[in-house]
Amino acid sequence: MEAKQILNATDLTIHRPEPIIETIPVLEYFKEIDPKQAVNELLEGNHVLIADQFSSGLLVLNALKDRIYKNQNKQSFENQRNLRDAYRKASQLLLIEISNHRLQVKKAPEIGWLKKLYADTPDFLLPFTDVQGFNSSWQWFEKGIRIPGLKQTLHPFYGTYFPTRFEHIDLFVNYLKKYRGPKESAFDVGIGSGLLSKLLHQFDFKEVHASDINPNALIGTLESEKDSEQKTKLYFGDLFAGTKLKSDLIVFNPPWIPLPKEVSGIDLAIYYDTKLFPRFFEEAHKHLNPEGNVVLLFSNLAGLMDSNFIHPIELELKSKKRFSLVEKTIKKVAAASSKTKRKATWRDEEFVECWVLKLK
Template sequence: MNFSDDNAACPQQKGVLRWLSANGSRPPARIVDADDRMSANEAYELVSRGTGLLWRGDFHNARQLLSAVSRRIRRTRTHGLSVSEAFHAHRREQSRRARTLALVLVRLDPGHVLPLRRAPDVRLACHEVYGQANVPYVVPLRELFGVIGAHEWRKKGISIPALGARIHAHYGVFAPTRGEYVDLIAETPLPSVELAFDIGTGTGVLAAVLTRRGVARVVATDSSARAIRCAEENVRNLGLAGRIDLVQADLFPSGRAQLVVCNPPWLPAQPHSLLDHAVYDPDSRMLRDFLAGLPEHLRPGGEAWLILSDLAERLGLRSRTELLAAISGAGLRVVGRSDVRPSHPRASDPTDPLHTARSAEVTSLWRLASIGDRATRT
């Protein structure tokens, strides 16, 4: 991640400090100093007016202050709203909360050194996300916590039973913590396949599962350079570098394959940050473009495996009729479908504002083929 062109002027500093955010946060117009003497109420009043707080006190006190400010942000009432209205209200609150909490800031010195009392060593975690740092910079404290957490997840990895191994997700790359979609790929009957495409590969987990199942060669694409680097690392660690080719592309690589797999963002809504793009797909753009491009990239007799949750339907964001129309409109037909119920914690959390929809959610693997191709197995 390179330094942005945005500069934030900080009080009691000579000149300006660089602003840096891997998540796309924008610098505040005004910044004041803050330390252990500032109360949570005072901090909340300042950030509520859009003033950034450059923290100069104890690191652990900064964490407590951020939590206290978060508790003071008013939660949106969703009682009496339709499920669709509740979703949009929830998203607005998430966006407002993220903008407000991003105004608590810290300065890092060259080499990603955090000069606060009781501060952890964040040099490696920050280097993984931001790259080299030869000058001081300012970053939102909440983002820094995310960077630290992502570093720990990256070291620990996520166990993937279908691989008998761990996948290590980088910051900003969708982590396969919801294993049901991986299991669908691992358990759906697979014909003899010489070449498969994995569209939007992320960590490379689906490409790895396909390879371990016997696919001779997989070409995996992603539009994110960060995701490609992450997938390269995982593929190398799994000993699959000779069988999986990674290509940075918006969707498809060149050519045709016998099997094309895609797990697109599931919710047709506007992302509020760079990290949201793995979950939110405005107007189902990626989904529609994937379906539209499939006929040109499937070999005769080939199949596409589309992994999709019906949460969008349960939230009133996209109907099943619209999905089926997009499939048929692209010259495709459904030749089979496998379903699974999610087991992630939010599906059983009654305090979640979207609990009604999440508790009934179903994740499906849709098997698709060209309408003119009747050779596909059923």
């Protein structure tokens, strides 16, 4: 059976932090209270409710970090991971109240996601850290992001991956400018924020199909295209989502780092398991038209982190079974910010890659 195209957001269940709607015991926190008292409650497994102003939540979280991460540099890697887990567990107990889709504290930001994602639930509680994530995401969504080469502003939907560096997008745009093949159809594997699909429309592909295992990505695309004549045909699922489509161009911006542990949610856009690339190449071989191209956007970052890293695209080409290389272009990434936590030596040697493959 051919996979069902997603036409309405109501066909999907959106990913969102679960609202707390039942009555639970809480300690109300005001800025006049020593934040260490709130930290003690959190570490004992009790809920704390921010009751006066938004900045009080930041005070408590900072005090929690100071308590948990004290002398962190003296800890082993395993202990540091345990500390991060302890912080995550305790911070989820720090709550804030929402009523009529507005934060019930003073000097709180306006966050449109509270109404968009919880239309059916006007009054509830959420962990303060989730609200922080909502606030950042709403700023990106509302203001939009200017992407080099994209003629429209990108408004990334909540819970979707979007780039904050654009060198790999530059490589893809340059490829599309040179592309002289058929443009009847293209398939964007893992649409995310919709950036690559928007570029495919911009470069006049007649039909653009896309998939994602994240329902928010599809819901966000439906919303962004509701007033547009250019509609992406969307499918919910992994890789090609069970479709039988064949395309002139398959584009894939996969995760760039091998999976270090079990992850979920948006981290799936960052880390990949060992089966991802073999599955992708097996399916892409079936879904590519004879004269078509597969384009993958990747990075040498994993190789810089691990000298034993095996490049998955190189490994596929060495097998000489399905694909051959048309071209590979690279671009050095911009200098690291002085605030970045990534090792500067990695950033100095890092570059992004655009691989173009064809059927053998």
